Amino acid sequence: MRTxxxxxxxxxxxxxxATVSVGVSQERGVTDTEIVIGSSQPLSGPAAFWGxxxxxxxxxxxxxxxxxxxxxxxxxxxxxxxxGYLPTRAVANVRELVERERVFAIVxxxxxxxxxAARDYIIENQVLWIxxxxxxxxxxxxxxxxxxxxxxxxxxDEGRILTTYAAKNEGxxxxxxxxxxxxxxxxGLLGIKRGIADTKIKLAAAVSYEGPDRDFSAHAVKxxxxxxxxxxxxxxxxxxxxxxxxxxxxxxxxxxxxSFTLADPVMFQLAGDAWNGIILTAYFPVPGTDPKxxxxxxxxxxxxxxxxxxxxxxxxxxxxxxxxxxxxxxxGPNVTRDSVVRALESMRNWNGEVIRGITFSPQRHQGLxxxxxxxxxxxxxxxxxxxxxxxxxx
Amino acid sequence: MALLAQYVVGGxxxxxxxxxxxxxxxxxxxxxxxxxxxxxxxxxFGTFIAFALISAAHWPFAAASAGSLLATALxxxxxxxxxxxxxxxxxxLGKIVITLGLALILQGATAVFWGTDTKTMPFPLSDTKVYRxxxxxxxxxxxxxxxxxxxxxxxxxxxxxxxxxxxxxxxxSQDTVAAQVLGIPVRQIFALxxxxxxxxxxAAGILLAPVTLLDPYMMLDxxxxxxxxxxLGGIDSMPGAAVxxxxxxxxxxxxxxxxxxxFKTTLAFLIIIAVLVVRPEGLLGREYKRRV
Numbered sequence: 001m002r003t004x005x006x007x008x009x010x011x012x013x014x015x016x017x018a019t020v021s022v023g024v025s026q027e028r029g030v031t032d033t034e035i036v037i038g039s040s041q042p043l044s045g046p047a048a049f050w051g052x053x054x055x056x057x058x059x060x061x062x063x064x065x066x067x068x069x070x071x072x073x074x075x076x077x078x079x080x081x082x083x084g085y086l087p088t089r090a091v092a093n094v095r096e097l098v099e100r101e102r103v104f105a106i107v108x109x110x111x112x113x114x115x116x117a118a119r120d121y122i123i124e125n126q127v128l129w130i131x132x133x134x135x136x137x138x139x140x141x142x143x144x145x146x147x148x149x150x151x152x153x154x155x156x157d158e159g160r161i162l163t164t165y166a167a168k169n170e171g172x173x174x175x176x177x178x179x180x181x182x183x184x185x186x187x188g189l190l191g192i193k194r195g196i197a198d199t200k201i202k203l204a205a206a207v208s209y210e211g212p213d214r215d216f217s218a219h220a221v222k223x224x225x226x227x228x229x230x231x232x233x234x235x236x237x238x239x240x241x242x243x244x245x246x247x248x249x250x251x252x253x254x255x256x257x258x259s260f261t262l263a264d265p266v267m268f269q270l271a272g273d274a275w276n277g278i279i280l281t282a283y284f285p286v287p288g289t290d291p292k293x294x295x296x297x298x299x300x301x302x303x304x305x306x307x308x309x310x311x312x313x314x315x316x317x318x319x320x321x322x323x324x325x326x327x328x329x330x331x332g333p334n335v336t337r338d339s340v341v342r343a344l345e346s347m348r349n350w351n352g353e354v355i356r357g358i359t360f361s362p363q364r365h366q367g368l369x370x371x372x373x374x375x376x377x378x379x380x381x382x383x384x385x386x387x388x389x390x391x392x393x394x
Numbered sequence: 395m396a397l398l399a400q401y402v403v404g405g406x407x408x409x410x411x412x413x414x415x416x417x418x419x420x421x422x423x424x425x426x427x428x429x430x431x432x433x434x435x436x437x438x439f440g441t442f443i444a445f446a447l448i449s450a451a452h453w454p455f456a457a458a459s460a461g462s463l464l465a466t467a468l469x470x471x472x473x474x475x476x477x478x479x480x481x482x483x484x485x486x487l488g489k490i491v492i493t494l495g496l497a498l499i500l501q502g503a504t505a506v507f508w509g510t511d512t513k514t515m516p517f518p519l520s521d522t523k524v525y526r527x528x529x530x531x532x533x534x535x536x537x538x539x540x541x542x543x544x545x546x547x548x549x550x551x552x553x554x555x556x557x558x559x560x561x562x563x564x565x566x567s568q569d570t571v572a573a574q575v576l577g578i579p580v581r582q583i584f585a586l587x588x589x590x591x592x593x594x595x596x597a598a599g600i601l602l603a604p605v606t607l608l609d610p611y612m613m614l615d616x617x618x619x620x621x622x623x624x625x626l627g628g629i630d631s632m633p634g635a636a637v638x639x640x641x642x643x644x645x646x647x648x649x650x651x652x653x654x655x656x657f658k659t660t661l662a663f664l665i666i667i668a669v670l671v672v673r674p675e676g677l678l679g680r681e682y683k684r685r686v
Contacts (some may be wrong), residue, residue, distance in 0.1 A: 043510055044505065044510035044609070044610065044611065045510070045609075045611060046512075046609075048510050048511045048512060048609065049511055049512060052510075052511055082510075181656060207655055208655065208656055209655075210656075210659050212614055212615045212659070213615065213658075213659055214605065214606040214607075214612070214615050214616070215408045215605065215606075215615070215646070217401075217404030217405065217407065217408055217647060218401060218404060218405070218646070218647045218650030218651050218655060218658065219650070219655060220404075221397070221400050221401055221404060221651065222650070222651065222655060225397060237512065238512045238607055238609070241512075241607065242605075242606070242607060245521055245604075248521060248522045248533075249521050249522070249524065249531075249533035249535070249536065250400065250404075250524070250531045250533070251524045251526070251531045269514055270512060270514055270607060272521075272522065273522070274522070309511075
């Protein structure tokens with residue numbers, strides 16, 4: 001009996017000691033050997049290609065970093081949660097990541113509506129948030145961005161640039177838009193309207209869809225009936241492919257344009273030949289045009305061959321992590337939120353393996369302000385323009 | 395006019411698939427009074443079996459489809475024998491909740507076996523080859539799946555109305571105890587109904603796969619639409635389910651075209667509410683009156 005009591009007391013003391021030593025460690029999610037980060041992605045649902053590409057890319061990239069010894073002796077561990085592209089689940093995931101997994105930072109988080117839903121919680125809890133994979137324009141005018149850093153384009157800027165290019169270089173006279181009726185599609189539409197106002201071409205139709213929609217027969221007829229000679233897509237991979245197939249079904253084959261979100265060659269498989277020749281944008285050098293990017297893609301594919309389906313999204317995942325990993329490197333052994341923020345804010349025109357030209361400062365948290373235009377032909381990308389800059393908003 | 399016709403053609407093509415989904419729901423409901431919430435997931439599971447047989451085992455499309463219908467029928471019948479029958483003390487509501495559980499299990503299994511990303515189903519008909527009737531355009535795939543849908547509906551009608559097995563099914567649905575007394579093997583009839591309804595779901599799923607693409611959640615929307623179609627046509631009436639499906643597809647297309655494409659998805663639910671308020675038995679149903 002007495003022995004049992006002694007053992008009990010000993011265990012209790014050990015447990016207490018362990019708790020205290022954890023409490024002493026400097027920062028949530030950081031130990032001497034590990035940094036824990038989290039992300040919520042659509043690993044299922046209509047946007048699953050994004051989540052699996054980006055999440056898979058992030059995971060493979062971190063494995064590569066960790067296998068080489070990590071950063072200053074610490075490995076980076078990614079906790080990935082599936083939100084099915086539903087904002088409510090994204091919020092629940094973020095809460096769980098912060099409160100239960102106690103992550104040091106959130107990296108990415110796909111979906112403008114999802115990021116919008118989660119932002120109050122993340123900002124209020126002062127969680128470091130690196131590059132929400134969401135319209136970058138929506139953070140302008142938003143206060144308390146101390147821990148928010150964005151290395152991703154805005155859909156308003158992108159829509160404007162894409163439309164202007166269509167009008168000036170492709171001879172497009174009237175445009176129809178197929179967009180997702182949430183923050184992602186609406187911001188894209190807003191940008192397209194600005195481009196249309198700049199170039200004096202016509203907006204023939206703006207046809208929206210809702211998240212679970214799968215039957216687009218009426219949408220396709222509406223687009224055809226508008227008489228537009230080009231259709232711009234702001235949709236998920238599944239729904240973008242479905243509308244293109246549906247348009248083909250009724251013999252309508254306009255010039256196609258889309259956000260960089262639909263750049264992956266898997267779209268050829270989903271949408272068929274109608275996808276050939278689509279014009280998109282890009283915000284980092286696409287595979288086949290840059291040796292560093294190609295080398296990184298090779299590395300990712302060696303670790304996870306399934307990423308072959310979605311090279312663009314896998315590399316996007318890397319591009320979200322790169323500035324963060326660099327900041328941890330610059331912060332040195334003392335990794336705290338504030339030391340990482342200082343390191344991020346010291347980046348001037350910084351180039352990673354994938355992302356290029358990232359600039360942050362205490363006044364500037366929109367790190368990226370340029371994109372360029374590409375064409376997707378037979379699963380290969382062709383560069384059509386040089387970098388096109390847009391104004392920095394915050 | 396040509397434009398109106400184009401919308402109607404598109405609506406009927408998708409409506410015939412809603413009708414197939416609705417028929418599976420109605421068939422089971424008529425016989426067992428169970429609303430099967432796993433119907434959509436059974437259909438998805440069956441579609442993935444066809445997909446696996448084609449892409450991994452390299453079966454020809456027709457054989458793979460037949461194999462998938464059979465396998466899905468077996469899953470449905472097995473579910474009846476292993477779960478629904480042992481739970482015979484459960485209330486109707488309890489049994490409906492059990493089907494919800496089956497839905498979750500099947501959805502999880504599909505995701506585990508085949509992943510959650512979107513896939514394309516190899517299909518023998520082309521969706522870019524189109525036929526023109528004046529100004530109305532219809533693709534080979536829409537025409538083909540519409541035709542197959544009609545044939546399946548007709549076949550089911552003959553089975554239920556013109557065969558001895560169909561007679562037994564109708565007898566069981568009207569009065570289970572009396573049917574048992576008359577020597578009808580009620581258990582087998584129930585199992586057959588489960589199998590048939592599940593196979594019908596798989597057929598709908600295979601025909602829907604080129605329309606919706608293939609992922610574990612592909613039947614979410616078509617299942618809801620099929621359910622709405624069943625309520626619209628009368629949940630205990632097989633011709634009602636067929637009419638309801640075609641009507642819903644057409645109404646949706648026209649609503650999207652001339653009222654609002656934004657609220658097109660909402661229409662199905664508005665129809666459910668309107669039908670339940672104005673004519674709860676549905677267009678061709680009799681249930682409500684008989685029970686009063």
